[in-house]
Every structure is written in structure tokens, then in C-alpha cells.
Amino acid sequence: MDDPRTAARIAPVPLLSYDRARDAWPLDPRIVHLNHGSFGAVPSEVVALQDALRREAxxxxxxxxxxxAEKVEAARAEVAPFVGADAADTAFVPNASAAATVVYNALQLDRDDEILxxxxxxxxxxxxxxxxxxxFGGRLRTVALGLLDDADTVLARFAEAIGPRTRLIVVDQITSSTGRRFPTAEITALAHEHGVRVLVDGAHAPGLIPDAAVAGGGDWWFGNMHKWPCAPRGSALLVTQAPDRDxxxxxIDSWAATEAYPARFDTQGTIDATTYLATPAAIAFIEREHGWDRTRDTVAEIADAGARIIAEAFERAADEPALVDLPMPVPSMRLIRLPLGIGRTREEADDLRMRLFDEVGVETAFTSFAGAGYFRLSAHLYNEAADFEAFAERCVPRILELAGR
Structure with missing residues (x-):
């Protein structure tokens, strides 16, 4: 590393019970883990709890x-306040996409109605x-938003896009492909002035945004607990106070079908509900070991320093800025430009992810936006300087080679 001060800023994070945060997660030491944002990582003690619950079953x-049902209801009561919600407004669902499908299945449109x-x-x-x-014979219309559009510009774009047939807006609180926030509460207020309802995709928001469901606004909000809160995969929340939430x-239709929302979600046959039941322990683990406010600050410092290491490696070869200065950034995610011609589509980005995993043993997330490829860095407490140095040493040369540099 060129600058020892950078290494100091991402020294191993000590936790209450561990000298190094890395030791609290059962991650394969042979793999470099730089993609927490996709599938998360579950602390060892939460894995052990889920194993014990499965054993009990x-x-x-x-x-x-x-x-x-009574076990899931109790878990809801513990987890809902973490996103600023009331348990009576909150249902567990397997993941964010499942929550979206639940909402879509409940809606009816007229012919030529519009979704933005x-x-x-x-x-x-x-x-x-x-x-x-x-x-329903409706229309889907895409609101084009620039990568660097600020909150006011984003709001103006929606104001221009809402029309007389607009019935629903679907918008991310934190975007997956570009790692930035959108002003969803303000978009909701604007939409409601026009009688339009809003579904807020808060998949990445729990843990990164305090009281994420309240901050997100929307008639319906959903978020994944397996990402930043580090719950087992298969745990997400759907939150709504909509008058038609019943x-x-x-x-899955099950024996709780006669119950009102959200109780009807607590029983779904023989699904493995241990993912839900272990979620309170994951949230409590981070709070006990580092504190959630402190964690957001720490992962922001890690992401900043790590992104600088990787961006500088690209810049030494390409002599052009690599780190994207996003408006409305989030604590743990950073966006770094790839050389032209690499990762231009989702398919190309996904292929690059698996190529580098297979060839050099680094877990990454590559995304595309407007025909350009990006490395989406997403860090957690367990990341250290060596992780980012490994990307610079192993991945950057291979990416440059693939780009013909």
C-alpha cells in the first residue's frame, strides 16, 4: 500500500467480544469478501442459534x-422497531422481491393505467x-434519472413524469445497481398530491438508514434483513399502514388465511421460519458488539478508504478518475468506474463477477448503468485493508487485461 495512513483507517475493527471483527463471522479465509450487499454474511453466533432452532424443529x-405463529409474532415485535415500525404494521417475508410480489398481487389497474x-x-x-x-392492459414507463442527479433534480423528474393515468410509483430507497439514495419520502408526498400510490424498495436500507421504514415513506415499504443487519438469508420485512392492507x-395460502394482516403471514405451512426467528439476534449482535450508530460510521470509513485504494489502482493504469462522487451516498457502498467496454450490461457484469471469483478468489459485485460498467463496493465491519489491497493486486490487472489496457 502506498499510504500507510490509508491502512490505519481500515485496521481490523475490534468488537466487544473479538479483537478482530472478522473472527465473529464464519467466512472462508481463502476468499476475499467484498460483496456484503448482495447476500450478506451471518455472524457465527447467529448461525449457531438458527442451527439450534432447526434442531428443535x-x-x-x-x-x-x-x-x-406465536414464535414469529414475537420475533416481529422485536424486529419492527429496528426499522421504526409497529409490529401491527409489519410482516415477515422471504425477501424483498417477495414483498414486491405480495403488493403487486393485491393491486388492480384499469386499462391504460400507468406504473412509473x-x-x-x-x-x-x-x-x-x-x-x-x-x-390489466396498463403501461410501464421508466423515469430516467442521471447517476449524479441530486435530490431536487430527482424530485423534479418525478413531478414531470406523473400524468393523469399514473397510479403507482415504484422507487428505490437505496439503489442496488448504483449504490445511492433517492428522496423517497419527498417522492411519496409529491405522488399523494396527485392521488398516486408509492411502493418503496428499501432492500438495502435496514441498518444503513435509521428507522428505514419511516424514513422511506411510501404506502408500502419493504427491506431485507439478510443484508446489513446480518440476519440469515430468507428474512425481510413488509411494512404498511395502507387502508386496504387486508x-x-x-x-403461500395456509391455515392463517382467515387472519387479518399481518398475522396471516406468520404461518405458511412448513417453511423454515428459523430465518425470521434468528433475525432479532442478528440485530442485537451488532448493537451489543459495536452499536448501530457507531457501525454506520465505521463502515463508512472502511468503504471510503477501501474505495480509494481500488480507485487509485485503476487510475494508475488509466489516468482517469475512477471513484464516482455520488449524491445522497450511503454508509457502506461505493461506486468505481470500470474501463470502457467492461461490464456494460447486467449479463456482462454478472459474468465478470463469476470470472473473478473463479480465477482469483475475490467476491465482488459489478453493475451496469447507462451502458457503463462499475464495481459496486459494499463493506461491513469484518473488512480490512488486506481485502481492498487484494482487489487492487488480483482483480484490477485482470480487468485491465480484459479491457485491452
């Missing part, structure tokens, strides 16, 4: 499944919106 299925999405939207959620529009149904 296996030892006595009849003692487990008939009582699962953005060109930063998560692909699966946008696909669901398109299916909703097709089902039209929301789980993706």
Missing part, C-alpha cells in the same frame, strides 16, 4: 409447527411491475 415437528419505475430499479422488482401492468396475502 427436527426433534419435535408437532411441538414446533403448530406453535410457529426508474432506470436504477432492481431488475426483478421492475419485472414484477411490468407483469402487473400487462395483466388485500395483502402471503405467497
Amino acid at each position: 427436527d426433534l419435535s415437528p408437532v411441538g414446533w409447527f403448530p406453535r410457529i 419505475v426508474t432506470d436504477h430499479g432492481y431488475g426483478a422488482v421492475t419485472m414484477g411491475a411490468a407483469r402487473l401492468a400487462r395483466r 388485500e395483502l396475502w402471503p405467497l
Whole structure:
């Protein structure tokens, strides 16, 4: 590393019970982990708790499944305040895309009604919106937002886009492909002035934004707990106070179907609800070991320093700025430009991700926006200087080679 001060800023993070945060996660030391934002990482003690819960279910299925609703209800009561919500407004769902599907399934449109999405939207959620529009002969229209548009400009774009047939807006609180925030609460207020409803995709928001559901606004909000809160995969929240929320149904019809929202979501046959039940422990782990406010500050420092290491490696070869100075940034995610011709589409970006994993053992996230490729860095407490140095040493030369540099 050229600058020892940079290394100092991303020295191993000490936790209350660990000298190094890395030791609290069961991550393979042979792999460089620089993509927390996609699939998360579960602390060892939370893994152990989920294993114990599964073991309890296996030892006595009849003692487990008939009582699962009360267990899930108790977990909801613990988790909902973390996103600023009331348990009575909050349902567990398997993931963010499932939450979007639950909402889409409840909506009805008239022919030629319009749904607005953005060109930063998560692909699966946008696909669901398109299916909703097709089902009723409606239209899906994309609001184009510049990568560097500030909050006022984003709001102005929506003000221009809302028309007499607009019925629904689907917008990200934190974008997956570009790693920035949008002013969703202000967009919601604007939409409501026109009688338009808003679905806020807060997949990345829990843990990164305090009281994320309240901050997000929207008629419906959803967020993943397996990302920054480090819960087991398969844990997400759907939050709504919408007057028609009793039209929301789980993706699986089960014996709780006669219950009102959200209780009808607490029982869904034999699904593995241990993901939900272990979620409170994941949230409590971060709070106990480092504190959530402090964690947001720490991961921001790690992401800043790590992004600088990687950007400088690209800049030495290309002699052009690599680090993107995003408006409305988030604590743990940074965007770094790839050389021209690399990662221009989602398919190319995904291929590059797996190529580098297979060839050099680095877990990454590459994204594309407006025909350009980016490395989306996403860090957590367990990341250290060596992780970012490994990307600079192993990945940057290979990327430059693929780009013909």
C-alpha cells in the first residue's frame, strides 16, 4: 500500500467480544469478501442459534409447527422497531422481491393505467411491475434519472413524469445497481398530491438508514434483513399502514388465511421460519458488539478508504478518475468506474463477477448503468485493508487485461 495512513483507517475493527471483527463471522479465509450487499454474511453466533432452532424443529415437528405463529409474532415485535415500525404494521417475508410480489398481487389497474419505475430499479422488482401492468392492459414507463442527479433534480423528474393515468410509483430507497439514495419520502408526498400510490424498495436500507421504514415513506415499504443487519438469508420485512392492507396475502395460502394482516403471514405451512426467528439476534449482535450508530460510521470509513485504494489502482493504469462522487451516498457502498467496454450490461457484469471469483478468489459485485460498467463496493465491519489491497493486486490487472489496457 502506498499510504500507510490509508491502512490505519481500515485496521481490523475490534468488537466487544473479538479483537478482530472478522473472527465473529464464519467466512472462508481463502476468499476475499467484498460483496456484503448482495447476500450478506451471518455472524457465527447467529448461525449457531438458527442451527439450534432447526434442531428443535427436527426433534419435535408437532411441538414446533403448530406453535410457529406465536414464535414469529414475537420475533416481529422485536424486529419492527429496528426499522421504526409497529409490529401491527409489519410482516415477515422471504425477501424483498417477495414483498414486491405480495403488493403487486393485491393491486388492480384499469386499462391504460400507468406504473412509473426508474432506470436504477432492481431488475426483478421492475419485472414484477411490468407483469402487473400487462395483466390489466396498463403501461410501464421508466423515469430516467442521471447517476449524479441530486435530490431536487430527482424530485423534479418525478413531478414531470406523473400524468393523469399514473397510479403507482415504484422507487428505490437505496439503489442496488448504483449504490445511492433517492428522496423517497419527498417522492411519496409529491405522488399523494396527485392521488398516486408509492411502493418503496428499501432492500438495502435496514441498518444503513435509521428507522428505514419511516424514513422511506411510501404506502408500502419493504427491506431485507439478510443484508446489513446480518440476519440469515430468507428474512425481510413488509411494512404498511395502507387502508386496504387486508388485500395483502402471503405467497403461500395456509391455515392463517382467515387472519387479518399481518398475522396471516406468520404461518405458511412448513417453511423454515428459523430465518425470521434468528433475525432479532442478528440485530442485537451488532448493537451489543459495536452499536448501530457507531457501525454506520465505521463502515463508512472502511468503504471510503477501501474505495480509494481500488480507485487509485485503476487510475494508475488509466489516468482517469475512477471513484464516482455520488449524491445522497450511503454508509457502506461505493461506486468505481470500470474501463470502457467492461461490464456494460447486467449479463456482462454478472459474468465478470463469476470470472473473478473463479480465477482469483475475490467476491465482488459489478453493475451496469447507462451502458457503463462499475464495481459496486459494499463493506461491513469484518473488512480490512488486506481485502481492498487484494482487489487492487488480483482483480484490477485482470480487468485491465480484459479491457485491452
